[in-house]
Amino acid sequence: MEKTFRIKQMASLCGVTAHTLRYYEKINLLVGINRDANGYRCFHEADVEWIRFLQQLKATGMPLAQMQQFAELRRQGDHTAAERREMLEQHRLQVAAQIESLNDCLGMIDFKIERHRQKERQG
Amino acid sequence: MEKTFRIKQMASLCGVTAHTLRYYEKINLLVGINRDANGYRCFHEADVEWIRFLQQLKATGMPLAQMQQFAELRRQGDHTAAERREMLEQHRLQVAAQIESLNDCLGMIDFKIERHRQKERQG
DNA sequence: CCTTGCCTTAGAGTCAACTCTAAGGTGTAT
DNA sequence: ATACACCTTAGAGTTGACTCTAAGGCAAGG
Numbered sequence: 001m002e003k004t005f006r007i008k009q010m011a012s013l014c015g016v017t018a019h020t021l022r023y024y025e026k027i028n029l030l031v032g033i034n035r036d037a038n039g040y041r042c043f044h045e046a047d048v049e050w051i052r053f054l055q056q057l058k059a060t061g062m063p064l065a066q067m068q069q070f071a072e073l074r075r076q077g078d079h080t081a082a083e084r085r086e087m088l089e090q091h092r093l094q095v096a097a098q099i100e101s102l103n104d105c106l107g108m109i110d111f112k113i114e115r116h117r118q119k120e121r122q123g
Numbered sequence: 124m125e126k127t128f129r130i131k132q133m134a135s136l137c138g139v140t141a142h143t144l145r146y147y148e149k150i151n152l153l154v155g156i157n158r159d160a161n162g163y164r165c166f167h168e169a170d171v172e173w174i175r176f177l178q179q180l181k182a183t184g185m186p187l188a189q190m191q192q193f194a195e196l197r198r199q200g201d202h203t204a205a206e207r208r209e210m211l212e213q214h215r216l217q218v219a220a221q222i223e224s225l226n227d228c229l230g231m232i233d234f235k236i237e238r239h240r241q242k243e244r245q246g
Numbered sequence: 247c248c249t250t251g252c253c254t255t256a257g258a259g260t261c262a263a264c265t266c267t268a269a270g271g272t273g274t275a276t
Numbered sequence: 277a278t279a280c281a282c283c284t285t286a287g288a289g290t291t292g293a294c295t296c297t298a299a300g301g302c303a304a305g306g
Contacts, residue, residue: 105183131253
């Protein structure tokens with residue numbers, strides 16, 4: 001018998017709130033979460049991986065709308081694997097660009113820090 | 124005589140909308156923008172640099188509330204240079220951490236892309 | 247003189263992504 | 277048996293950062 005989790009345990013395993021999990025289910029980022037005899041949600045190990053994956057997509061700036069698309073393709077089964085791969089490859093490009101841009105900003109911040117040091121010496 | 128810009132020119136120079144510039148002035152991210160005879164805002168070269176700086180802070184995830192703090196210190200003059208430098212150094216750490224985290228996510232995305240390729244071969 | 251395209255203000259509306267509330271049910275400990 | 281911590285739902289409220297609207301003024305072209 002596989003271990004299952006209730007919503008609060010799940011939330012703490014994934015670093016989100018129970019509210020967020022309910023919300024994600026409502027907007028179909030989570031599908032097929034079934035209930036126990038009391039109507040409580042039963043989460044499984046596989047859900048942990050999926051939710052953490054969603055959190056990483058979010059951390060890289062993917063909007064929920066795009067995750068919904070991805071989730072819908074996933075729901076449709078393995079024949080959408082190529083399409084999902086393409087989405088990920090597109091997103092990969094964006095993340096790489098974002099990293100580049102952040103690196104540029106780091107340079108700018110360093111420059112500003114140096115300028116402030118100069119002002120401190122003068123003032 | 125120094126060249127001045129009207130709000131729309133300024134907006135296009137900085138890659139924002141005129142609405143945003145008015146909003147930034149309202150919340151004191153922009154201070155001391157004075158008006159011409161018609162009451163129109165007069166922007167200067169120095170404002171371009173400042174607004175671009177704000178855009179870069181934003182791009183690195185700094186919330187407007189924190190930029191407001193920074194802008195207030197700047198308004199107070201050179202004796203706040205050290206405090207501003209500290210803010211920038213703190214923020215620099217966060218940006219560096221963000222880049223690290225994005226790099227980790229890139230690895231995860233690559234792993235997922237590979238898994239989808241496998242599914243494509245099998246399906 | 248009239249249209250067009252700027253500009254002004256105060257304040258309302260939008261959007262994403264939660265976040266919380268109300269009203270009620272369940273399960274365990276004292 | 278009653279307090280407590282959990283769970284459910286539908287739906288309302290919040291936050292951050294804009295974005296737009298209404299009502300009106302200035303200035304050049306036809």
